[in-house]
Amino acid sequence: MASRARRKQQRWCTQPLTPLMEGPDPEMQEEGTKKESSWEVIREWFRLQKGGGLAVHGSSSFSLSLYGNIPAKTQDLxxxxGVLGCPLAPIPLATDPLRRLHIKDIPIETSSALYIIQQYLAATGCLKQEKEMKNMYTTGTMKMICCETEISTGKSVKSLGTRSGENGCFVLWQMSPGMWSLELVVGCNKVVAGSNGKIVWRHTPWLGTHAAKGPHRPLRRIIQGLDPKSTASLFAKAQCLGEKRIGEDDCFVLKVAADRAAVMERNEGPAEVIRHVLYGYFSQKSGLLIYLEDSHLTRVQSPGNDTVYWETTIGTSLWDYRDVDGVMIAHEGRTIATVFRFGEVSMQHSRTRMEELWVIDDVVFNVPGLSFDYFIPPADIFDVDNSP
Known part of the structure; x- marks a missing residue:
């Protein structure tokens, strides 16, 4: 009864449930009946830039978007x-990241990666952890900055926009296995997302509630220095690509990629996910993860229109590792994301760069009283998931 009452309290919107896309919405709708869907804001952003409609941030008047009379500053946010709020990792977590394999049974690239992950777990203190971490509570602050947009027509390149930033904060709860809840507020906008271990969903004021397509995947914020065991699980089947220098650190580079069947599950209409790859850079000196980068490529091929590719790259630098109950947690970082739009034949392309500076204020493990009921999805998603 308590669970049923909680579901009723979480019924936030009545609009139909649509998939949470991780690429642009390819369908062009009629102007009079337009309704925003996932990543419509990204496509509209590029239309604004190409049309020269971006106003100077901080001025008394903002330009309006091409639909909905949305100010450009709001469109920026x-x-x-949409890109940096609550992105997901490319693949699910492995069930047993510490599995024992015979070296002769696996390629050298895989065995090297397993050794690096073991060193990472040792460096973070997870191997000598005395009591099991059943759940986690995290709070943090951030500043999101929308940087310049580069427009190329093949003959000339122009840059638009200014560094307009908004401050915000977030609260994150996590519980094994694979359950998490995120509330993130930046400016006057709030994003709520969560997972009950089976369904990943997101709610924004302008898109409503959406469910993620494809396999269940972890929140990227969790694997970027907050939960070393989840990070190790994600790289359990990684390959070691070699070495690379990041800043002052010589690093081992590990790579994991979503397989073809998994990315095909995330296709939607004319939008086809081509690949989603994650790279981890582990310091040879400290053994810690100091840089994380993933690249997501989608091809949109609508009838009667040119093929368009959308590539989103997110890179995160991690530092300020501190001991929290015997576990080394990254307390500060900088994330830079690039959304790149280009055609198959045309020389035209658009590139937008954005940035997030984040700081972890508090981390608490094993919060008393936290139960499965705290991760129940909103009622509309729950009903769709259990419908015959």
Whole structure:
């Protein structure tokens, strides 16, 4: 009864449930009946830039978007939250990241990666952890910055926009296995997302509630220095690509990629996910993860239109590792995301760069009283998931 009452309290919107896309919405709708869907804000952003409609941030008047009379500054923030608010990792977590394999049974690239992950777990203190970490509570602050947009027509390149930033904060709860809840507020906008271990969903004021397509995947914020065991699990089947220098650190580079069947599950209409790859850079000196980068490529091929590719690259630098109950947690970082739009034949392309500076204020493990009921999805998603 308590669970049923909680579901009723979480019924936030009545609009139909649509998939949470991780690429642009390819369908062009009629102007009079337009309704925003996932990543519509990104496509509209590029239309604004190509049309020269971006106003100077901080001025008394803002240009309006091509639909909905949305000020350009609001469009900036929606773009930031759509890309950097709550992105997911490319693959699910492995069930047993510490599995024992015979070296002769696996390629040298895989065995090297397993050794690096073991060193990472040792460096973070997870191997000598005395009591099991059943759940985690995290609070943090951030500043999101929308940087310049580069427009190329093949003959000339122009840059538009200014460094307009918004401050925000977030609260994150996590519980094994694979359950998490995130509330993130930037400016006057709030993004709520969560997972009950089976369904990943997101709610924004302008898109409503959406469910993620494809396999269940972890929140990227969790694997970027907050939960070393989840990070190790994600790289359990990684390959070691070699070495690379990041800043002052010589690093081992590990790579994991979503397989073809998994990315095909995330296709939607004419939008086809081509690849989603994650790279981890582990310091040879400390053994810690100091840089994380993933690249997501989608091809949109609508009838009667040119093929368009959308590539989103997110790179995160991690530092300020501190001991929290015997576990080394990254307390500060900088994330830079690039949304790149280009055609198959045309020389035209658009590139937008955005940034997030984040700081972890508090981390608490094993919060008393936290139960499965705290991760129940909103009622509309729950009903769709259990419908015959």
């Amino acid at each position: 929606r773009l930031l939250l």
